[in-house]
Amino acid sequence: QQQRILTIGLGAMGAVLARLLTEKGEKVTVWNRSEAKAKPLTAIGATYTADIAKAVAENDIILICLLDYVATEQVLAGVSLEGKTIVQLSTGTPQDARLMAAAFSARGAWYLDGAILATPSQMGTEQTPIFLSGSPQAWAGAEAALRILGGTLIYLGEAPGAASAWDIAALSSMFGMMIGFLNGARIIESEGMRVTDLGTMIRDIAPVLGQMIKDTGDDIEQKKYDSPQSSLDICAGTFDLIVRLSAENKLDDGFATFAQRLFRKGLDAGYGQERISALMKTLR
Ligand code: NDP
Numbered sequence: 215q216q217q218r219i220l221t222i223g224l225g226a227m228g229a230v231l232a233r234l235l236t237e238k239g240e241k242v243t244v245w246n247r248s249e250a251k252a253k254p255l256t257a258i259g260a261t262y263t264a265d266i267a268k269a270v271a272e273n274d275i276i277l278i279c280l281l282d283y284v285a286t287e288q289v290l291a292g293v294s295l296e297g298k299t300i301v302q303l304s305t306g307t308p309q310d311a312r313l314m315a316a317a318f319s320a321r322g323a324w325y326l327d328g329a330i331l332a333t334p335s336q337m338g339t340e341q342t343p344i345f346l347s348g349s350p351q352a353w354a355g356a357e358a359a360l361r362i363l364g365g366t367l368i369y370l371g372e373a374p375g376a377a378s379a380w381d382i383a384a385l386s387s388m389f390g391m392m393i394g395f396l397n398g399a400r401i402i403e404s405e406g407m408r409v410t411d412l413g414t415m416i417r418d419i420a421p422v423l424g425q426m427i428k429d430t431g432d433d434i435e436q437k438k439y440d441s442p443q444s445s446l447d448i449c450a451g452t453f454d455l456i457v458r459l460s461a462e463n464k465l466d467d468g469f470a471t472f473a474q475r476l477f478r479k480g481l482d483a484g485y486g487q488e489r490i491s492a493l494m495k496t497l498r
Contacts (some may be wrong), residue, residue: 217275220275225254225281238362239470244265247289250476254302258491270293277303277359296323299355328377329378330344330364338363345376348375350372405463434494438491449477450480454474
Protein backbone atom coordinates (compact mmCIF):
# COMPACT_ATOMS: atom_id res chain seq x y z
CA GLN A 215 0.00 0.00 0.00
CA GLN A 216 1.28 3.43 -0.98
CA GLN A 217 2.59 5.51 1.93
CA ARG A 218 0.71 8.74 2.56
CA ILE A 219 3.00 11.75 2.95
CA LEU A 220 2.19 14.99 4.74
CA THR A 221 4.34 18.05 4.05
CA ILE A 222 4.13 20.67 6.79
CA GLY A 223 5.36 24.09 5.69
CA LEU A 224 5.03 25.47 2.18
CA GLY A 225 7.67 28.19 2.19
CA ALA A 226 10.28 28.47 -0.56
CA MET A 227 11.70 25.03 0.28
CA GLY A 228 8.64 23.18 1.60
CA ALA A 229 6.61 24.02 -1.50
CA VAL A 230 9.30 22.48 -3.73
CA LEU A 231 9.42 19.32 -1.61
CA ALA A 232 5.64 18.93 -1.88
CA ARG A 233 5.72 19.62 -5.63
CA LEU A 234 8.47 17.06 -6.36
CA LEU A 235 6.66 14.35 -4.39
CA THR A 236 3.31 15.12 -6.00
CA GLU A 237 4.82 15.15 -9.50
CA LYS A 238 6.35 11.69 -8.84
CA GLY A 239 2.87 10.33 -8.12
CA GLU A 240 3.19 10.14 -4.33
CA LYS A 241 0.04 10.53 -2.23
CA VAL A 242 0.70 13.98 -0.79
CA THR A 243 -1.20 16.10 1.71
CA VAL A 244 0.03 19.61 2.48
CA TRP A 245 -0.44 21.90 5.46
CA ASN A 246 0.68 25.51 5.84
CA ARG A 247 -0.17 28.27 8.32
CA SER A 248 -1.27 30.52 5.49
CA GLU A 249 -3.58 28.46 3.34
CA ALA A 250 -3.03 30.39 0.10
CA LYS A 251 0.36 28.72 -0.45
CA ALA A 252 -1.38 25.35 -0.86
CA LYS A 253 -3.19 26.44 -4.07
CA PRO A 254 -0.43 25.62 -6.61
CA LEU A 255 -0.05 22.20 -4.97
CA THR A 256 -3.70 21.23 -4.86
CA ALA A 257 -3.79 22.34 -8.52
CA ILE A 258 -1.34 19.51 -9.38
CA GLY A 259 -3.02 16.83 -7.27
CA ALA A 260 -2.00 17.29 -3.62
CA THR A 261 -4.63 17.41 -0.89
CA TYR A 262 -4.90 20.33 1.52
CA THR A 263 -6.08 19.62 5.06
CA ALA A 264 -6.61 22.69 7.24
CA ASP A 265 -6.76 20.81 10.56
CA ILE A 266 -3.18 19.86 11.49
CA ALA A 267 -4.21 17.07 13.91
CA LYS A 268 -6.36 15.48 11.19
CA ALA A 269 -3.62 15.94 8.59
CA VAL A 270 -1.09 14.13 10.81
CA ALA A 271 -3.56 11.40 11.76
CA GLU A 272 -4.35 10.61 8.10
CA ASN A 273 -0.72 10.27 6.94
CA ASP A 274 2.21 7.90 7.53
CA ILE A 275 5.27 10.05 6.82
CA ILE A 276 5.34 13.60 8.13
CA LEU A 277 7.89 15.87 6.43
CA ILE A 278 8.45 19.15 8.24
CA CYS A 279 9.98 22.18 6.54
CA LEU A 280 9.14 25.20 8.68
CA LEU A 281 11.21 28.19 9.66
CA ASP A 282 12.75 26.46 12.68
CA TYR A 283 12.25 24.05 15.58
CA VAL A 284 10.27 26.56 17.63
CA ALA A 285 7.71 26.90 14.83
CA THR A 286 7.62 23.09 14.60
CA GLU A 287 6.82 22.75 18.31
CA GLN A 288 4.10 25.39 17.98
CA VAL A 289 2.49 23.75 14.97
CA LEU A 290 2.54 20.24 16.47
CA ALA A 291 1.64 21.19 20.05
CA GLY A 292 -1.03 18.82 21.33
CA VAL A 293 -1.12 16.79 18.09
CA SER A 294 -0.94 13.00 18.45
CA LEU A 295 2.26 11.68 16.85
CA GLU A 296 1.82 8.03 17.88
CA GLY A 297 3.26 5.64 15.29
CA LYS A 298 4.21 8.40 12.84
CA THR A 299 7.46 8.61 10.91
CA ILE A 300 8.61 12.21 11.27
CA VAL A 301 11.35 13.79 9.19
CA GLN A 302 12.39 17.24 10.37
CA LEU A 303 13.93 19.14 7.44
CA SER A 304 13.97 22.61 9.02
CA THR A 305 17.46 23.89 9.79
CA GLY A 306 18.62 23.80 13.43
CA THR A 307 21.48 22.93 15.75
CA PRO A 308 22.43 19.42 16.93
CA GLN A 309 20.96 20.32 20.32
CA ASP A 310 17.64 21.31 18.67
CA ALA A 311 17.64 17.88 17.02
CA ARG A 312 18.43 15.99 20.22
CA LEU A 313 15.67 17.76 22.16
CA MET A 314 13.10 17.21 19.40
CA ALA A 315 14.10 13.55 19.00
CA ALA A 316 13.60 12.99 22.74
CA ALA A 317 10.29 14.86 22.86
CA PHE A 318 8.78 13.31 19.72
CA SER A 319 9.96 9.77 20.60
CA ALA A 320 8.29 10.20 23.98
CA ARG A 321 5.11 11.02 22.04
CA GLY A 322 5.38 7.71 20.19
CA ALA A 323 6.91 8.89 16.89
CA TRP A 324 9.93 7.60 14.95
CA TYR A 325 12.06 10.69 14.52
CA LEU A 326 14.56 11.35 11.79
CA ASP A 327 16.39 14.65 11.71
CA GLY A 328 17.42 15.94 8.31
CA ALA A 329 19.28 18.82 6.78
CA ILE A 330 19.14 19.93 3.17
CA LEU A 331 22.35 21.35 1.72
CA ALA A 332 20.80 22.87 -1.40
CA THR A 333 18.59 25.71 -2.57
CA PRO A 334 14.99 25.07 -3.69
CA SER A 335 15.94 25.13 -7.40
CA GLN A 336 18.69 22.55 -6.76
CA MET A 337 16.28 20.02 -5.26
CA GLY A 338 15.37 16.71 -6.83
CA THR A 339 18.59 15.89 -8.67
CA GLU A 340 21.03 12.98 -8.28
CA GLN A 341 23.53 15.40 -6.70
CA THR A 342 21.19 17.09 -4.18
CA PRO A 343 22.66 16.36 -0.73
CA ILE A 344 20.42 15.64 2.25
CA PHE A 345 21.96 14.57 5.57
CA LEU A 346 19.89 12.41 7.90
CA SER A 347 20.28 10.99 11.38
CA GLY A 348 18.10 9.45 14.06
CA SER A 349 15.69 6.52 14.21
CA PRO A 350 16.71 3.66 11.85
CA GLN A 351 13.01 2.71 11.52
CA ALA A 352 12.17 6.23 10.36
CA TRP A 353 15.10 6.15 7.93
CA ALA A 354 13.94 2.83 6.49
CA GLY A 355 10.38 4.12 6.20
CA ALA A 356 11.19 7.48 4.62
CA GLU A 357 14.21 6.69 2.44
CA ALA A 358 12.30 6.12 -0.80
CA ALA A 359 10.34 9.37 -0.48
CA LEU A 360 13.47 11.30 0.49
CA ARG A 361 15.29 9.94 -2.57
CA ILE A 362 12.81 11.86 -4.74
CA LEU A 363 13.93 15.07 -3.04
CA GLY A 364 17.67 14.45 -3.24
CA GLY A 365 19.70 11.63 -4.77
CA THR A 366 22.68 12.10 -2.45
CA LEU A 367 21.19 10.91 0.83
CA ILE A 368 23.71 10.49 3.62
CA TYR A 369 22.39 8.61 6.68
CA LEU A 370 24.77 9.32 9.54
CA GLY A 371 23.44 6.87 12.09
CA GLU A 372 21.27 6.94 15.16
CA ALA A 373 22.59 10.02 17.00
CA PRO A 374 19.95 12.64 16.05
CA GLY A 375 22.35 15.62 16.14
CA ALA A 376 24.67 14.29 13.42
CA ALA A 377 22.80 15.57 10.35
CA SER A 378 22.59 19.08 11.71
CA ALA A 379 26.27 19.06 12.75
CA TRP A 380 27.25 18.06 9.20
CA ASP A 381 24.97 20.68 7.71
CA ILE A 382 26.25 23.53 9.83
CA ALA A 383 29.88 22.45 9.42
CA ALA A 384 29.38 22.37 5.64
CA LEU A 385 27.69 25.79 5.70
CA SER A 386 30.60 27.12 7.76
CA SER A 387 33.04 25.85 5.12
CA MET A 388 30.95 27.19 2.26
CA PHE A 389 30.24 30.64 3.64
CA GLY A 390 33.79 30.93 4.97
CA MET A 391 34.97 30.55 1.39
CA MET A 392 32.22 32.90 0.17
CA ILE A 393 33.32 35.65 2.57
CA GLY A 394 36.91 35.12 1.45
CA PHE A 395 35.68 35.49 -2.13
CA LEU A 396 33.80 38.72 -1.36
CA ASN A 397 36.94 40.12 0.22
CA GLY A 398 38.91 39.08 -2.86
CA ALA A 399 36.25 40.66 -5.07
CA ARG A 400 36.74 44.00 -3.27
CA ILE A 401 40.48 43.76 -3.92
CA ILE A 402 39.92 43.10 -7.65
CA GLU A 403 37.31 45.87 -7.89
CA SER A 404 39.54 48.38 -6.10
CA GLU A 405 42.25 47.62 -8.66
CA GLY A 406 39.80 48.38 -11.48
CA MET A 407 39.39 44.80 -12.70
CA ARG A 408 36.36 42.58 -13.33
CA VAL A 409 34.99 40.51 -10.42
CA THR A 410 33.40 38.07 -12.86
CA ASP A 411 36.86 36.97 -14.01
CA LEU A 412 37.88 36.23 -10.43
CA GLY A 413 34.74 34.09 -10.05
CA THR A 414 35.59 32.17 -13.22
CA MET A 415 39.18 31.55 -12.11
CA ILE A 416 38.10 30.33 -8.63
CA ARG A 417 35.57 27.98 -10.24
CA ASP A 418 38.29 26.56 -12.46
CA ILE A 419 40.68 25.88 -9.57
CA ALA A 420 37.88 24.59 -7.28
CA PRO A 421 39.09 20.96 -7.43
CA VAL A 422 42.52 22.09 -6.20
CA LEU A 423 40.94 24.07 -3.35
CA GLY A 424 38.78 21.07 -2.50
CA GLN A 425 41.84 18.82 -2.36
CA MET A 426 43.59 21.27 0.00
CA ILE A 427 40.58 21.15 2.33
CA LYS A 428 40.51 17.34 2.18
CA ASP A 429 44.26 17.08 2.89
CA THR A 430 43.93 19.42 5.89
CA GLY A 431 41.03 17.34 7.23
CA ASP A 432 43.18 14.20 6.93
CA ASP A 433 46.11 15.96 8.63
CA ILE A 434 43.89 16.98 11.57
CA GLU A 435 42.53 13.45 11.93
CA GLN A 436 46.06 11.95 11.84
CA LYS A 437 47.58 14.68 14.07
CA LYS A 438 49.97 15.47 11.25
CA TYR A 439 51.36 18.95 11.77
CA ASP A 440 55.03 18.68 10.70
CA SER A 441 56.96 18.99 7.39
CA PRO A 442 54.70 21.62 5.82
CA GLN A 443 54.90 22.67 2.17
CA SER A 444 53.67 26.09 3.27
CA SER A 445 54.47 26.77 6.90
CA LEU A 446 52.07 28.61 9.17
CA ASP A 447 54.63 31.44 9.14
CA ILE A 448 54.25 31.75 5.37
CA CYS A 449 50.43 31.43 5.46
CA ALA A 450 50.17 34.06 8.21
CA GLY A 451 52.21 36.39 6.02
CA THR A 452 49.36 36.29 3.48
CA PHE A 453 47.09 38.06 5.94
CA ASP A 454 49.74 40.62 6.90
CA LEU A 455 49.78 41.41 3.16
CA ILE A 456 45.97 41.62 2.90
CA VAL A 457 45.83 43.92 5.94
CA ARG A 458 48.46 46.18 4.34
CA LEU A 459 46.69 46.10 0.96
CA SER A 460 43.41 46.99 2.71
CA ALA A 461 45.03 50.08 4.19
CA GLU A 462 46.66 51.04 0.90
CA ASN A 463 43.43 50.65 -1.11
CA LYS A 464 41.19 51.94 1.72
CA LEU A 465 39.19 48.68 1.97
CA ASP A 466 37.29 47.27 4.94
CA ASP A 467 39.87 45.16 6.81
CA GLY A 468 37.52 43.19 9.10
CA PHE A 469 38.02 39.87 7.33
CA ALA A 470 41.78 40.31 7.02
CA THR A 471 42.36 41.33 10.66
CA PHE A 472 40.17 38.49 11.92
CA ALA A 473 42.29 35.96 10.03
CA GLN A 474 45.53 37.73 10.93
CA ARG A 475 44.66 37.48 14.63
CA LEU A 476 43.89 33.77 14.33
CA PHE A 477 47.16 33.05 12.54
CA ARG A 478 49.13 35.14 15.05
CA LYS A 479 47.69 33.07 17.89
CA GLY A 480 49.05 30.00 16.12
CA LEU A 481 52.46 31.62 15.75
CA ASP A 482 52.45 32.73 19.41
CA ALA A 483 51.76 29.13 20.39
CA GLY A 484 54.95 28.11 18.55
CA TYR A 485 53.41 26.49 15.45
CA GLY A 486 55.17 28.71 12.90
CA GLN A 487 57.02 25.84 11.26
CA GLU A 488 54.00 23.51 11.22
CA ARG A 489 51.21 22.85 8.71
CA ILE A 490 48.00 24.85 8.59
CA SER A 491 46.33 21.89 10.33
CA ALA A 492 48.18 23.10 13.47
CA LEU A 493 45.72 26.01 13.68
CA MET A 494 43.21 23.43 14.89
CA LYS A 495 45.25 23.17 18.12
CA THR A 496 44.83 26.92 18.55
CA LEU A 497 41.08 26.74 17.90
CA ARG A 498 40.70 23.95 20.47
P1 NDP B 1 10.32 30.42 4.15
O1 NDP B 1 10.53 31.64 4.96
O2 NDP B 1 10.06 30.53 2.70
O3 NDP B 1 9.10 29.59 4.78
C1 NDP B 1 8.94 29.48 6.18
C2 NDP B 1 7.81 28.51 6.48
O4 NDP B 1 7.66 28.42 7.90
C3 NDP B 1 6.47 28.97 5.93
O5 NDP B 1 5.73 27.81 5.61
C4 NDP B 1 5.88 29.68 7.14
O6 NDP B 1 4.46 29.73 7.12
C5 NDP B 1 6.34 28.77 8.24
N1 NDP B 1 6.31 29.35 9.58
C6 NDP B 1 7.20 30.22 10.11
N2 NDP B 1 6.90 30.49 11.39
C7 NDP B 1 5.80 29.74 11.68
C8 NDP B 1 5.02 29.59 12.85
N3 NDP B 1 5.31 30.20 13.98
N4 NDP B 1 3.96 28.75 12.78
C9 NDP B 1 3.65 28.10 11.62
N5 NDP B 1 4.35 28.20 10.50
C10 NDP B 1 5.43 29.03 10.52
O7 NDP B 1 11.57 29.49 4.43
P2 NDP B 1 12.21 28.32 3.54
O8 NDP B 1 11.12 27.48 2.97
O9 NDP B 1 13.23 28.88 2.63
O10 NDP B 1 12.96 27.51 4.66
C11 NDP B 1 12.30 26.57 5.50
C12 NDP B 1 13.36 25.74 6.23
O11 NDP B 1 14.14 25.08 5.25
C13 NDP B 1 14.30 26.61 7.08
O12 NDP B 1 14.61 25.96 8.28
C14 NDP B 1 15.50 26.74 6.18
O13 NDP B 1 16.68 26.96 6.92
C15 NDP B 1 15.51 25.37 5.51
N6 NDP B 1 16.27 25.39 4.26
C16 NDP B 1 16.03 26.35 3.32
C17 NDP B 1 16.84 26.45 2.21
C18 NDP B 1 16.61 27.50 1.17
O14 NDP B 1 17.52 27.70 0.33
N7 NDP B 1 15.47 28.17 1.13
C19 NDP B 1 17.98 25.53 2.03
C20 NDP B 1 18.09 24.51 3.02
C21 NDP B 1 17.28 24.47 4.12
P3 NDP B 1 3.69 30.93 6.37
O15 NDP B 1 3.72 30.60 4.91
O16 NDP B 1 2.32 30.89 6.95
O17 NDP B 1 4.44 32.19 6.70
